[in-house]
Amino acid sequence: MSRHFAFLRGINLGKRQIKMADLKTCLSGIGLRDIRTIVASGNVGFETDDDSNLQARMEAVIAKTFGFQVGVVLRSESEIATMLANAPFGQLDPQADLTRHVMLFDTPLPAGLALNDRPGHTEVVRIDVREIYLAGYRQPNGRYTEGMDDLGKQIEQQLGKGRLMTARNWNTIEKALK
Numbered sequence: 001m002s003r004h005f006a007f008l009r010g011i012n013l014g015k016r017q018i019k020m021a022d023l024k025t026c027l028s029g030i031g032l033r034d035i036r037t038i039v040a041s042g043n044v045g046f047e048t049d050d051d052s053n054l055q056a057r058m059e060a061v062i063a064k065t066f067g068f069q070v071g072v073v074l075r076s077e078s079e080i081a082t083m084l085a086n087a088p089f090g091q092l093d094p095q096a097d098l099t100r101h102v103m104l105f106d107t108p109l110p111a112g113l114a115l116n117d118r119p120g121h122t123e124v125v126r127i128d129v130r131e132i133y134l135a136g137y138r139q140p141n142g143r144y145t146e147g148m149d150d151l152g153k154q155i156e157q158q159l160g161k162g163r164l165m166t167a168r169n170w171n172t173i174e175k176a177l178k
Helices: 020-028 054-066 077-085 148-159 170-176
Strands: 002-009 033-037 043-048 071-076 098-105 122-127 131-137 165-169
Touching: 002 054, 002 077, 002 165, 020 033, 020 043, 020 054, 043 170, 054 071, 071 077, 071 098, 071 165, 077 170, 098 170, 122 148, 131 148, 165 170
Parallel strands: none
Antiparallel strands: 002 043, 002 071, 033 043, 098 131, 098 165, 122 131
């Protein structure tokens, strides 16, 4: 038995609404157990005895149940623990007015991926094998994450369309193992 976390891309936007209780019921139908949602926005922790084709099985049952496709990015409990232990935001000024985010990819990023950040606006803090860590600084208009769209476009230009990615506030990742 192993514990995993699923981060669903593009739910609870517009007409693509899924109630977390319904999502839990849906996923229990493919044998997942001890299902817990994290921050009611498509973040799910669960246990399973069968890791085979887990991403495909989850995407298929969600599409069948709710009538639309949802991308699923998976991480094991040990991968989440490693992300937290590596403290990717440890070098940031703790007094800075910023938000911390992570882009999670379902496949490895190419070695040497280089992104142009905007220090003091949107900063690429670190790039790992399947994650990109970002800091979004508060801007005069009060927003923090406007520059993430620019980074998303850079990523798409370098990697091409069709790569599954979803972004989360780092606070969500910190809550996963609690």
